[in-house]
Amino acid sequence: MPAAQNFDVIILGAGAAGLMCAIEAGKRGRRVALLDHAERTGKKILISGGGRCNFTNIHVRPENFLSENPHFARSALSRFTPDDIIALVEKHHIRYHEKTLGQLFCDRSAHDIVTMLERECAEAQVRIILNCRILSVRNDARFTIETSQGTFHSASLVVATGGLSIPKMGATGFGYAVAEQFDLRIVPCRPGLVPLVLNPADQARWCDLTGLSVEAVASAGAGKHRASFREKMLITHRGLSGPAMLQISSFWHPGKPLSIDLAPGSTVTAPLLEHNARRDPNAALQALRAIFPARLAERWLDLNHPANWTNTSLSTMEQQLHDWQITPAGTEGYAKAEVTIGGIDTNELDAKTMQSRKVPGLFFIGEVVDVTGWLGGYNFQWAWASAFSAGQAV
Structure with a gap:
């Protein structure tokens, strides 16, 4: 077994939220490891928007999100707006268009968004480790993550593992299990944006x-x-x-x-x-x-x-x-649902940083949190915004 590896930040889940958080933390000089059990990054990004990725909506407002606390998303959404993700897309010369009702799609392919995020991770010196199955998570002054590819230690742990929707793409309830391990409340989950x-x-x-x-x-x-x-x-x-x-x-x-x-x-x-x-x-x-x-x-x-x-x-x-x-x-259930409604109770988290109020250094971002957007790019914007907020705090 290889020697334990030490990082400032370990992020679980290499989807939209995990990649964005890794970028922001890396840009701040943090040593970041991004772990995912899949064989590649951004798998759900690739199938989104019919393969063209509806990466945001220009009309995003807090009122476009469901949560037991309808005000929770306001802070993150104000700190990273649709203009911010548009600026990043334009920096990488990705062509896009407005389809209907403010929905922005890539002209070519969702692959462009994943490539953009991977390049930003590389520039921020993020270490991406794929095919990495998490075996256990402990917190003894520092976080210890036992995996199929060795042991990792970090001061901060970010859970960006998504919800239960589309299990064939690898969705699991792992993020909720981590939250329950640390005695965080879970708002009951159900399929959303589903036939x-x-x-x-x-x-x-x-x-x-x-x-x-x-x-x-x-x-x-x-x-x-x-x-x-x-x-x-x-x-x-x-x-x-x-x-x-x-x-x-x-x-x-x-x-x-x-x-x-x-x-x-x-x-x-x-x-x-x-x-x-x-x-x-x-x-x-x-x-x-x-x-x-x-x-x-x-x-x-x-x-x-x-x-x-x-x-x-x-x-x-x-x-x-x-x-x-x-x-x-x-x-049609989680197999056809685009999102999971419910998740980590927002009362357990700081709205500005996405950090657990009970466990310093533990963060939850993206779909695993009890914030669910409307159809049309809103859930991507929540992923970017919540990730940005955590990335500025880890």
């Missing part, structure tokens, strides 16, 4: 229309806890997906209904209410086809046929289109 599964009866009604999509407003919750998102909704072979449904999935709770406006901003039945207008199935179908794909228009009319063609009946039809109530049976 929803319908019950068998609703699958029979809708799921043979797999692949059809419409713009919709999906809503969940009530009062000040109500959330709504207007984006595309996609019918899948098991339920509902697309950006609108992924967004609302983070706010949905089992057993609760969703409200879906399938015709936002439109009055579908208006042509049928005009003077001397036809009021029959063909006229209704024509009106529905103005906003729906033909097969979806036909199915909707089959399942929601007006009782008669009076003004009252047409008003009911209109209302159903704007408030489709449907209760999912569940989600």
